[in-house]
Amino acid sequence: MASPGDDELQTALTQLKAANPALGIPKLHALLRTEYPDWAVSEKRMRKVLATIAPPEADTGPPHPSSQLVEGLDIAQWTPRVDVRLFDKRKGKGLVATQKIKAGETIWLEDPFVIAPQWEIYDKQRAGAACSLCTTLFAHSPEARARCPHCPAAFCNALCRKRADKTHPLLCAAQNPSSMPLLRWARSKEWLALHALVQCTARVLLANAAGEAARAADWAVVRGFAVLGMEERAKYSFRAEPDRETWKSAFELFCAAFHRPRREEAPAKNLTDEERRVAAILRKPLPAEIESALFDYDAGFLRGLGRMSLNLEAHGGLYTLHAHLNHGCAPNVSVRHLDQRHALSRITVKALADIKPGQELLITYVNPATGYAERRAALEAWGFVCQCARCAEEGRDWAPPAEPEGLGDLASELKAGLGVM
Ligand SMILES: [Zn+2]
Ligand SMILES: [Zn+2]
Ligand SMILES: [Zn+2]
Known part of the structure; x- marks a missing residue:
């Protein structure tokens, strides 16, 4: 019997909770014991860690991508320097550094799935x-x-x-x-x-x-x-x-x-x-x-x-691991195809800035040189509104553009979905 770390336990409970939202504490505890037979976790400790997990946000607003962890995924085959973390339901999973990574360093190479x-x-x-x-x-x-x-x-x-x-x-x-x-x-x-x-x-x-x-x-x-x-x-x-x-x-x-x-x-x-x-x-x-x-x-x-x-x-x-990377408008990693003569499809993931242990790795899905409104519109294709620090700052005074008349149902549905009506 081993005692999992708080982080590990939190991740496991977040997943179990997401998959079985209606379970009460005793049943959840029983499920935890079945799913992780090697763990010694008291019901009391489970309650304590559960209390640190943010409740799933009410599902209003635009749809957002949903994702689940890849069972049995061996990340060490690519790198020991990152780990998968399950954030809240809206954000899904992402990658965090397990150790200090310096700007310019190669973090991993990956061939496509x-x-x-x-x-x-x-x-x-x-x-x-x-x-x-x-x-x-x-x-x-x-x-x-x-x-x-x-x-x-x-x-x-x-x-x-x-x-x-x-x-x-x-x-x-x-x-x-x-x-x-x-x-x-x-x-x-x-x-x-x-x-x-x-x-x-x-x-x-x-x-x-x-x-x-x-x-x-x-x-x-x-x-x-x-x-x-x-x-x-x-x-x-x-x-x-x-x-x-x-x-x-x-x-x-x-x-x-x-x-x-x-x-x-x-x-x-x-x-x-x-x-x-x-x-x-x-x-x-x-x-x-x-x-x-x-x-x-x-x-x-x-x-x-x-x-x-x-x-x-x-x-x-x-790419299995690359697909875990979330978007940020001030990315700290980039993806390149460096091996053009031998393996064009192989990607190299490089640090753009120093990354601290526990910090999330972020790529940008859109051109980061564009302004807030343009990025926001481009990110609709990925089904989310970016909440990064830069967007919080630049988007403070942003208002949705006035609708031309006669766009009909789709426009009002869109506005309703975005919570701007
Ligand atoms: Zn053939
Ligand atoms: Zn952003
Ligand atoms: Zn080949």
Whole structure:
């Protein structure tokens, strides 16, 4: 039996409380003992620590992204210098320094969980001129590259090819031709979030085929990415998103690409060659909960798109640890792609300022050189109003711009949602 630190206990209780808001103290204590059997925590101590946790804010105001911790995530694989902290419900999780970090230091390097690269790089991948895994552009003719044995996809080397086994088989023009109409559609609409969702879905399906441990690890990462539903996004940041008709068409192609619904019941002789080939790749059905979290229209697909848009790094990758970084208008870390010749998609997270132990690491999601109103508008795409010190200072005298007449329901809904009516 070990006694957890206050911080550790606070994090655990915040999570349990968020997942089971109705539980009273004795039941919560029992749950804590089941979830953390190695901990010795008295009910009295639990009460004391509970009292330090801010009550969840009433859910008024605009929707905000929700996120959960990635179960079993081993942060030390990237760095011992940061840890995940669960803040309140509105803010979700973030990263804090565990030790002093000096301005200019590299904090960690990270390869993407999946990548949906900028489209000009995607085109080069398709043409065999960039690595189909890490997106590195090939400087010279591709004589010595590793290749997919089935399609023209090329890789830097055997290692990149091997790593691509986590997604490529389901997105390979030869192994799963049904994925092509979807990818072509995403390309024609230049819809990065859709491509990212396709990559993520392929990864989860292939992890499921690889075994339960692989599936559990990858699914925990996907579920851990913060999410704001597409309907919520449509309401609050409708500017750049494709419309509902487009979502529907994309969903049809999405289901077709992954052969949903699956025809497991069909006798093998009734399956087409491609269905048989894909069935051999997929091996076994997904657990029902993951199946619907991926392939239901609202709760799966649209939610998934929202999740992608919220977490994509500028280059188009989804990064497990990087996705934990919150926004601040005076950021203390920055993200770069420094290894352009060997691993373009690898990010380097660097300190922009000295960071003290316990201090949160913050990147900026928007151009920090712009003024308050512009930043506030840009951050609507992420579904929150920034509360950082700089915004508190600069936003003190800010008033929402006067509405032009005739904007109708959407505008008043928006105002109501923002609490400015
Ligand atoms: Zn590569
Ligand atoms: Zn291939
Ligand atoms: Zn701010």
